[in-house]
Amino acid sequence: MPREFSRSQRMAEQIRRDLAEIVRAELKDPRMGFLSFTAVKLNRDLSNAVIYCSVMEDDKQVETLDTLNRAAGFLRSNLAARIRARTVPVLKFVNDDSVKRGAAMDDLIRKAVSSDKHHDDDNEQPDGKS
Numbered sequence: 001m002p003r004e005f006s007r008s009q010r011m012a013e014q015i016r017r018d019l020a021e022i023v024r025a026e027l028k029d030p031r032m033g034f035l036s037f038t039a040v041k042l043n044r045d046l047s048n049a050v051i052y053c054s055v056m057e058d059d060k061q062v063e064t065l066d067t068l069n070r071a072a073g074f075l076r077s078n079l080a081a082r083i084r085a086r087t088v089p090v091l092k093f094v095n096d097d098s099v100k101r102g103a104a105m106d107d108l109i110r111k112a113v114s115s116d117k118h119h120d121d122d123n124e125q126p127d128g129k130s
Contacts, residue, residue: 011085012040015049018082019091022075023068031067033060038096042089049089052096061095068093 016037023035039052053068055061068075072091080088 008042008044008046011046011083012042012049014083015042015079015089016040016051018079019051019075022078022082026078027071027075029067029071031060031063033057033064035064036099038098046085047087047089049091051091051093052098053093054096054099065093065095 016039019040020037023032023037034056036054036056037051038054041050041052042048051068053065055064057064069092072093076088076091079091
């Protein structure tokens with residue numbers, strides 16, 4: 001029976017969970033905005049990890065990502081103490097704006113549906129036939 005998840009997928013999810021806990025509990029930096037780790041992508045040999053972050057405050061987005069990338073060594077060493085792996089990947093943090101794009105797309109769809117409904121109501125004839 002084949003495995004449902006590859007080793008890299010399991011490791012990526014573990015890194016995402018542990019990083020969220022480490023940042024919440026141990027990274028005390030006033031420049032950090034409210035953020036969420038949305039995904040972790042590992043290369044095949046598990047030596048590099050790209051962590052996608054969604055920063056909720058637009059004005060702190062660049063500063064938060066800079067702070068995370070500067071603290072990557074600290075985060076990596078704390079991560080090494082938590083996970084069982086021969087090597088801990090090098091961490092790189094990047095912005096993930098998919099949540100904002102999704103909300104904008106949802107808003108556009110809602111407006112289009114509302115516009116279509118309004119247009120259909122205007123084209124209806126008084127006797128109920130279209």
